[in-house]
Amino acid sequence: MNWIDIGAVADIPLRGARIAKTPVGCIALFRTGLDEVFAASDSCPHKGGPLSEGIVHGQKVTCPLHNWVFDLNTGEAQGADDGKIDTYPICIKEGRILIDADSIRNRSAA
Amino acid sequence: MTQKLVIIGAGMASGRVIEHLVEQAPEAYDITLFNAESRGNYNRIMLSPVLSGDKTYEEIVTHSTDWYAQNAVTCRFGEHVTAIDRDRKVVRGENGEVAYDKLIIATGSAPFIIPVAGKDLPGVVTYRDLDDTNAMIKASAEGGKAVVIGGGLLGLEAAAGLKERGMDVTVLHLMGHLMERQLDPAAGYLLRKDLEARGIEVKTQASTKAILGQTKAEAVLLESGEILDADLVVMAVGIRPETRLATDAALDVARGVEVNAQMLTSDPDIYAVGECVEFDGHLFGLVAPLYDQAKIVAKGLMDAPDVFQVKELATKLKVTGCDLFSAGDFAEAEGREDIIFRDPARGIYKRLVIEDDRLVGAVMYGDTTDGNWFFGLIKDGTDIEEMRETLIFGPAYQGGASVDPLSAVAALPLDAEICGCNGICKGTITDAISGGATDLAAIKTQTKASASCGTCTGLVEQLLQASLGDAYATPVAQPVCGCTELSHEDLRRLIKSQELKSQPAVWQELGWSTPNGCPTCRPAVNFYLLADWPLEYQDDPQSRFVNERKHANIQKDGTYSVVPRMWGGITNPLELRAIADAADKYNVPTVKVTGGQRIDLLGVKGEDLPAIWADLNSAGLVSGHAYSKGLRTVKTCVGTDHCRFGTQDSTGLGIKLEQILWGSWTPHKVKLGVSGCPRNCAEATCKDLGIICVDSGFQVSVAGAAGMEVKETERLVDVETEQEAIDITMAFVQLYRENAKYLDRAFKWVAKVGLDWVRERVVDDLDERRRLIDAFELSQSIYRKDPWAEHAQNSKTRAQYAPIANLNLEAAE
Ligand code: SRM
Ligand SMILES: Cc1cc2nc3c(=O)[nH]c(=O)nc-3n(C[C@H](O)[C@H](O)[C@H](O)COP(=O)(O)OP(=O)(O)OC[C@H]3O[C@@H](n4cnc5c(N)ncnc54)[C@H](O)[C@@H]3O)c2cc1C
Ligand code: SF4
Ligand code: FES
Numbered sequence: 001m002n003w004i005d006i007g008a009v010a011d012i013p014l015r016g017a018r019i020a021k022t023p024v025g026c027i028a029l030f031r032t033g034l035d036e037v038f039a040a041s042d043s044c045p046h047k048g049g050p051l052s053e054g055i056v057h058g059q060k061v062t063c064p065l066h067n068w069v070f071d072l073n074t075g076e077a078q079g080a081d082d083g084k085i086d087t088y089p090i091c092i093k094e095g096r097i098l099i100d101a102d103s104i105r106n107r108s109a110a
Numbered sequence: 111m112t113q114k115l116v117i118i119g120a121g122m123a124s125g126r127v128i129e130h131l132v133e134q135a136p137e138a139y140d141i142t143l144f145n146a147e148s149r150g151n152y153n154r155i156m157l158s159p160v161l162s163g164d165k166t167y168e169e170i171v172t173h174s175t176d177w178y179a180q181n182a183v184t185c186r187f188g189e190h191v192t193a194i195d196r197d198r199k200v201v202r203g204e205n206g207e208v209a210y211d212k213l214i215i216a217t218g219s220a221p222f223i224i225p226v227a228g229k230d231l232p233g234v235v236t237y238r239d240l241d242d243t244n245a246m247i248k249a250s251a252e253g254g255k256a257v258v259i260g261g262g263l264l265g266l267e268a269a270a271g272l273k274e275r276g277m278d279v280t281v282l283h284l285m286g287h288l289m290e291r292q293l294d295p296a297a298g299y300l301l302r303k304d305l306e307a308r309g310i311e312v313k314t315q316a317s318t319k320a321i322l323g324q325t326k327a328e329a330v331l332l333e334s335g336e337i338l339d340a341d342l343v344v345m346a347v348g349i350r351p352e353t354r355l356a357t358d359a360a361l362d363v364a365r366g367v368e369v370n371a372q373m374l375t376s377d378p379d380i381y382a383v384g385e386c387v388e389f390d391g392h393l394f395g396l397v398a399p400l401y402d403q404a405k406i407v408a409k410g411l412m413d414a415p416d417v418f419q420v421k422e423l424a425t426k427l428k429v430t431g432c433d434l435f436s437a438g439d440f441a442e443a444e445g446r447e448d449i450i451f452r453d454p455a456r457g458i459y460k461r462l463v464i465e466d467d468r469l470v471g472a473v474m475y476g477d478t479t480d481g482n483w484f485f486g487l488i489k490d491g492t493d494i495e496e497m498r499e500t501l502i503f504g505p506a507y508q509g510g511a512s513v514d515p516l517s518a519v520a521a522l523p524l525d526a527e528i529c530g531c532n533g534i535c536k537g538t539i540t541d542a543i544s545g546g547a548t549d550l551a552a553i554k555t556q557t558k559a560s561a562s563c564g565t566c567t568g569l570v571e572q573l574l575q576a577s578l579g580d581a582y583a584t585p586v587a588q589p590v591c592g593c594t595e596l597s598h599e600d601l602r603r604l605i606k607s608q609e610l611k612s613q614p615a616v617w618q619e620l621g622w623s624t625p626n627g628c629p630t631c632r633p634a635v636n637f638y639l640l641a642d643w644p645l646e647y648q649d650d651p652q653s654r655f656v657n658e659r660k661h662a663n664i665q666k667d668g669t670y671s672v673v674p675r676m677w678g679g680i681t682n683p684l685e686l687r688a689i690a691d692a693a694d695k696y697n698v699p700t701v702k703v704t705g706g707q708r709i710d711l712l713g714v715k716g717e718d719l720p721a722i723w724a725d726l727n728s729a730g731l732v733s734g735h736a737y738s739k740g741l742r743t744v745k746t747c748v749g750t751d752h753c754r755f756g757t758q759d760s761t762g763l764g765i766k767l768e769q770i771l772w773g774s775w776t777p778h779k780v781k782l783g784v785s786g787c788p789r790n791c792a793e794a795t796c797k798d799l800g801i802i803c804v805d806s807g808f809q810v811s812v813a814g815a816a817g818m819e820v821k822e823t824e825r826l827v828d829v830e831t832e833q834e835a836i837d838i839t840m841a842f843v844q845l846y847r848e849n850a851k852y853l854d855r856a857f858k859w860v861a862k863v864g865l866d867w868v869r870e871r872v873v874d875d876l877d878e879r880r881r882l883i884d885a886f887e888l889s890q891s892i893y894r895k896d897p898w899a900e901h902a903q904n905s906k907t908r909a910q911y912a913p914i915a916n917l918n919l920e921a922a923e
Contacts (some may be wrong), residue, residue, distance in 0.1 A: 006915035013625070014286045014654040018914035029914060033295055033626045034441055035285065050668045050716075053656035055629040059442045062629040064656040066666060070405075073444035104917065 003091060003098035009037055017052035017061070022104050027088060028052035029097065030072055032059055037097055038072035039090045045083035048106065115139035115411070116193045116201050116210040116353065123384030123400040124216035125151035125172055125817045130408030132181040138412065142208050144201070146448035147239055150178060155245045155397060158428050161271030167240060196377055204751040212379055212411060215367060217352040219385040219395075224259070224347055228321030233328075234343045237574060238267050246344065250275035250593075251811040254341035257281075259318055263427060264345035266305065270429040272342070273310050281305070281318040284347075287614070292425045292436040292548070296459050296476040297694040299614030301459075304432045322489050350392060352385045364388050373407045373545065381407045390516035391812070392420050401421065416498055426478070426484045435481035436490045439463070440471035442625070451502045455521035460502055462904035463627075467495040480504035493574045515750045519572040521619070526607040528569050530849075531867075533560035539570060543577045551572070563849065568600040591630035598851040605638050611646045613639070613653070615743070627653075634852035637775060641847045644889035649775075659736035660911075661897045662719055664824070670719060671712040673736035674726050676774065678764035678784075679707030686731030696722050699740075701779045706743035707783070708734055720908045722836045732772075732896040739853075740775045741782075741843075744768040745793065749786035749803070752883040758803035760786035763832055767839055772892040777850040777859070780843060793822045798856040799842060801835055808835040812842060821857055824865055841872040841879045844886035 005071040012018045012031040019026045019042050026042035028051050042052050043104070049065030058079065062069050069078040070085055077083040115131075117124050131139060143150075153174045159165040161508045177183050186203055193202040194215075200207045223229055233760055235245050250256070250272055258269045261283030265836060273279045281288075284738035287298030288305075302312050317333040319685050321343055330338045337828040351366035362368040362376040366388030373381050373389075383403045385394055402418060409416045424437035442448070451460040458476035462469055462484065468491050472484040483505045487494060514592075524537035534557050542556045553570055560570045571781060574582045589595050597605070601620065610616050618637050619625065627635060636653035651659045662670035674689065689709055693701050697764060699711040706789055723733075746764030750756035764784040771780070783794030784801045794800030796816035800823050802809045807830040814823035826842070829835050850859035860868060871878045901907045 004917070006917065010284075010907070011914055013652055014908065018910065020915040020917055021913045024916040026913070027917075032442070033286070035290060036441060047666065047667065050656075053660070054662065055632065056652065057628050057632065057654070058625060059444075065666070067629070071444065099917075099919070103626075 001089070002101040004101045005096050006097055006099050007097055009035065009092060009097060011048060012037065015056045017056060019050075019052045020099070024086075025051070025103055026050075027104075028061075029090075029101075030056050030061055032072075032089055037090055037092060039088040040066060040070070040072060040075055041085040041087075043085070044068060045077070046081070051085065056106075112137060112140050113211040114142070114209055115212045115214070116144070116208055117143045117214045117216060118144050118194075118201065119216035119218055119352075119386075120145035120147070120149075120151045120185075120187065120382070121216055122151065122172075122397055123217045123218075123404050124214060126401050126404035127214065127216070127383060127407045127411075127487075127756060128173075128181070128183065128839070129542050130405060131411060132183075134410050136181070141181075141210070142210075143178070143183050143185050143187075144189055144191050144203055145185075145187045146190045147241070149240065150175070150185060150187060152240070153680055154239070155428070156673075157240065158267035158271055158774065159239075160240075161243050161246060161268065163271075171627075175524075191355060194355055194380075196380075199379070206669070210379075212381070214407065215356055215380065215382040215386060217355065217385045217386045219351045221344055221345065222348040226318055228323060229345070230326065231321055231322070231323050231325075231327045233326040233341065234345065236322055237264050237344055237346050238349075246272060246342065248274065249342040250277050250342070253277060255339050256342040256845065257338050257340040258344045259330070260344075260346035260347060260348070261285075261314070262291065262346065262348070263289065265427065266342070266432075267428055268344050268346055269305070269310050270308070270432075272344070273308060277342070279309075280311040280313065280340075282318060282332070282338075283312070284315045284317055286314055288312065288314070288437075289427070289434075292473075293434065293475075294440055294461060294473050295471050295614055296352060296461070296618055297434060297436070299612065299618055300457060300459055300475040301427075301432055301434060303615070305429075307638055308431070312405075335352050339541075348384065349395060351354075355388060356382065356386075365412055366393050370471070371406075371419075372410050373403055373418060374410065381410065383407050389418065390420065394427070396423055396573050399431070406686065421600075422489050426481075433476055433478045435474045435478035436472065437481070437485045438469070438471035439869070440473050447797050448625070449502045450490070450623060450625075452618055452621045453620055457618075459618060462502055464494065464498075467498075469501075484600065519569060520576050522604075522608065528558035528573070528603065528607065529557075529562070529566045530603065530606065531566075532558040534559040535802040536573065539573050540577060544576060548574070548578060548582070563867050566599070566603050568597050569603055590634060591628055593624045593628055593631050594620060596620060601635070602638055602849070602851070605635075606642055611639065611643045613650065617743070617852050620870065637777065637852050640775060641889070645894050658739070660716065660719065661733055661735075661737065661901060663737045665712065667713075669713045669715055671710050671736070672714050672719070672722055673704065673708060673710045673734040674731035675734040675768070676708040677768050678744055680746075680761065680765065681708075685729055685731055687732060687848065689724055692722050693847040695725065702727075704736070706736070707745050708743065710736070717912055720902040720911050724902040727896070727899050733898045735772065738775065739778050740773070741768070741771040743781050744771075744782040744784065745797070746784045747786050747791040753786055755789060756786035756803070757805050758786060758808065758832070760784045760792065760801075760803050763801065763803075763808075763835065764792075766832075766836060770836065770890075771843060773896075774843065774847070774890060775893060776843065776847055777852050778855045780846075782839070784891050796820065797823065799823075799839055807829065808832065810835055810838050812868070813860040815855060815857045817855075819857075824860075826865070826869060836881060837883060837890060838872055840886050841882040842868070844882040844889075846869055846891075848882075848885070 015033050015101050017028050017030045028042040030038045044063045049063040053064045054061040059072050068081045075085040075087040088103050091098050153170040156170040189203045200209045221238050256272045256277040256279045258265045258281045261281050269279045269281045287295045288301050319333045320331045322329040327343045330340050353363045356367040357363045367382040370383050375382050384400050406418045422438050447464045448683035449462040460474040463471035469487045522536050525534045547553050558569045615909045632653040636650050639647040640649050656664050696718050698711045703711045704710045743766040744767050746761045746886050749760035780798045782799050783792040783797040785792040785794045786803050796814040801811045804882045809828050815821040
């Protein structure tokens with residue numbers, strides 16, 4: 001793993017999200033009510049809605065355009081909808097968010 | 111042969127090592143004990159009862175002077191060790207050297223001091239030892255104000271103690287809820303409520319910027335700009351292992367002094383024990399694991415090496431009346447399942463986290479009697495599959511009690527208002543029920559409850575059911591969503607009558623089944639709270655749909671539309687030029703005249719929003735709220751200024767109304783129209799509220815629609831003066847804000863409560879009209895602001911529109 005620092009947990013609003021620009025497109029960083037952080041593709045597989053603008057509830061996010069719901073652990077769409085978003089390993093050290101650069105690079109090579 | 115053992119630090123961990131040694135191998139070592147504090151080992155965790163006055167220092171001493179003498183421990187108290195010389199195997203104290211065969215580092219940890227201006231002023235204290243405790247007791251003797259920075263275990267115990275000693279105490283906490291490491295938000299809410307009930311003020315998400323004062327601490331400045339007076343400032347934001355000696359002696363040190371499972375450092379003659387160590391990536395801040403470590407050190411010293419293991423920990427808070435318990439890992443995760451039990455009546459919350467049929471975490475508040483039983487299940491990894499259904503009720507309840515769905519209503523005090531129209535309290539209704547009323551009709555005639563607008567019907571029926579049991583079957587009302595059984599109407603009434611002023615208060619007191627709601631209920635609850643408690647509740651952007659959070663309408667390609675306000679549809683060349691310039695500068699692909707008499711810039715990039723707003727602001731343009739459940743537009747016609755038929759200044763009145771109403775949040779969007787004569791060029795009769803000007807005055811009508819349904823307005827009243835027309839409008843909008851269900855347009859709400867009910871309040875009852883207007887103005891004192899300017903000018907909010915990072919360069923390397 002090749003961890004790189006992308007910012008502080010506190011830079012993301014509680015139960016909100018921010019995006020990071022990467023070679024594989026925008027990655028959304030979600031912060032839950034319990035202060036966990038998840039990284040996943042920002043783009044909804046339905047019609048490309050920006051997931052970082054959705055409402056974060058529990059460990060899920062609801063797409064702002066047509067309300068698909070995704071589990072942030074697995075990236076799987078919930079309920080009747082069928083689809084999956086890429087998720088990325090992340091670790092938090094002393095309030096900073098580190099993302100695995102290799103996982104991003106591998107994804108872009110693939 | 112007796113060996114020389116030197117111990118640095120006479121704290122709780124080394125004290126336990128010495129006890130093991132003198133009991134089991136009294137002849138093995140000749141012990142010298144250094145301590146920076148001028149005393150020996152005392153029960154540090156009992157400093158809080160000393161602070162609050164429940165205990166004296168003498169009562170918490172673990173090892174007295176006599177005890178050390180009897181066990182032939184050479185004490186060098188009040189003396190700092192300044193260095194360890196590993197080559198010569200000596201320890202250097204301030205008063206001279208001592209040689210060792212074996213050495214124990216037990217220096218504990220030091221309070222973390224946040225690096226802000228003023229941190230060294232007199233009057234700023236930490237909370238670690240008896241001297242700190244005495245300093246606080248002394249400061250509190252003069253009363254005054256204390257600010258405690260840090261809402262964790264130590265900070266809250268300090269706060270409770272200082273309050274007990276008569277100070278005015280405010281706790282500042284950086285995170286969203288208290289004790290976030292040990293508690294989830296629901297338990298954090300209950301803890302906060304208990305602390306507030308004893309007069310301690312709590313501010314969460316409060317970041318300290320500086321401590322102010324010339325010769326001593328006088329106040330604390332927050333990042334938000336708020337200043338809190340303080341005679342005493344307690345910093346309790348965390349601890350860091352005291353590792354300086356070990357680092358200087360070139361032992362392996364990470365965050366703490368690194369040890370192996372025998373508690374040996376990288377030097378085989380030096381042990382480390384207690385909060386100063388790091389083992390396998392773990393640091394320690396509670397005594398239970400330290401006692402295990404002490405046993406391992408003692409065994410090592412007696413040549414019977416053993417292995418230290420990290421175990422699950424449980425936490426309690428030593429503040430009387432705040433019963434909390436937390437153990438294990440309670441984060442949500444894939445494959446984990448929550449069992450939540452809330453009893454609003456008794457202020458109880460319990461949450462169990464289960465993974466693979468094992469209990470992995472438990473958080474409880476209010477009733478912690480079963481804490482140790484759950485802790486045992488966690489530690490032993492017991493298979494709980496068989497007990498799953500009844501687990502949450504604890505060991506005594508394996509028979510299976512069911513959660514009472516009516517507990518929220520049962521929990522209401524007798525003086526809680528149920529029927530807002532007629533001012534009927536719960537007690538009046540339960541009296542009627544005990545007096546023989548067995549159905550809704552009887553309650554209506556006897557008490558008048560639910561006889562007016564009818565929105566409290568659900569609550570009255572639940573009271574009937576709670577009192578009469580199965581004898582009364584409640585017709586099921588449509589619940590808000592899957593998180594609750596309450597309908598919107600019941601939810602609104604309970605928020606008012608129970609004075610619930612925060613989201614966690616709603617989740618807990620109304621027995622929500624999810625930790626923090628869902629995308630359906632959270633926006634509704636956010637609106638109800640801000641409409642009912644404009645001063646106390648703070649709007650939560652994260653509980654809003656993207657449009658209202660970003661103050662722009664999201665488009666299907668993820669860009670946004672920007673619609674500035676044109677008051678009453680009037681504009682001028684300066685504004686038009688600013689709009690044209692902005693369209694050029696930000697490459698706006700489409701500029702459209704809307705159906706609401708203003709101009710829409712469609713296709714603006716999210717990142718550009720604050721900049722385009724700032725440009726528009728400088729020409730005097732503000733947000734048009736084209737995205738909000740709030741006031742949209744007031745459509746007007748040219749009126750007396752130009753039109754040969756105009757009877758009153760319809761344009762002027764429209765502008766006035768828009769300036770009064772803009773910025774307000776409403777259950778759904780609100781649109782107005784003002785036409786200068788019955789020809790009605792402003793289409794006023796299909797709006798939420800429309801005014802037709804006539805020779806004799808103003809015809810005010812309400813409850814129109816021209817969207818998915820088309821409906822003509824209904825006449826509310828004719829008035830003579832413009833001021834009356836304005837007053838009626840404000841009162842109507844406020845009544846709608848106070849009573850309607852979230853996402854009901856005004857016409858739907860009026861259809862439910864009846865136009866007569868509205869007229870009674872807005873037209874006939876002048877006192878009620880006045881109250882509504884005042885309540886609206888109070889709310890507008892907060893919300894009548896341009897959100898664009900606020901977001902564009904505040905560097906922190908502005909930053910939220912930009913990416914947190916750009917990895918295109920780094921990751922591509
Ligand atoms: C821009 C505009 C169309 C135009 O180009 O003229 C418009 C655009 C939208 N309308 Fe509208 N409505 C616009 C005037 C109207 C009107 C006419 C009027 O206000 O005089 C109506 C009928 C009158 C009424 O509201 O009763 C209207 C009835 C609706 C409805 C149906 C509401 C209903 O209760 O039935 C929706 C859907 C909703 O709100 O849930 C809607 C929703 C929308 C949304 C916000 C859809 C959405 O959620 O994204 C559209 C946003 C487009 C965008 O990105 O900007 N729009 N919409 C008009 C903006 C007016 C303004 O200056 O603010
Ligand atoms: C107010 C308070 C309440 C607490 N409540 C609880 C609780 O409810 N439950 C719980 O489990 N834990 C609680 N704790 C934590 C618990 O007290 C600590 O985990 C425990 O005391 C750590 O023991 P220790 O021996 O590692 O360090 P300490 O007890 O801190 O002892 C270290 C000693 O080393 C001395 N020292 C440091 N450097 C030198 C040097 N260079 N030379 C000489 N001496 C030195 C220090 O002066 C200190 O006396 C509480 C702590 C505080 C402060
Ligand atoms: S009519 Fe429909 S498509 Fe057109 S702007 Fe309104 S909501 Fe959008
Ligand atoms: S684009 Fe996400 S739900 Fe349609």
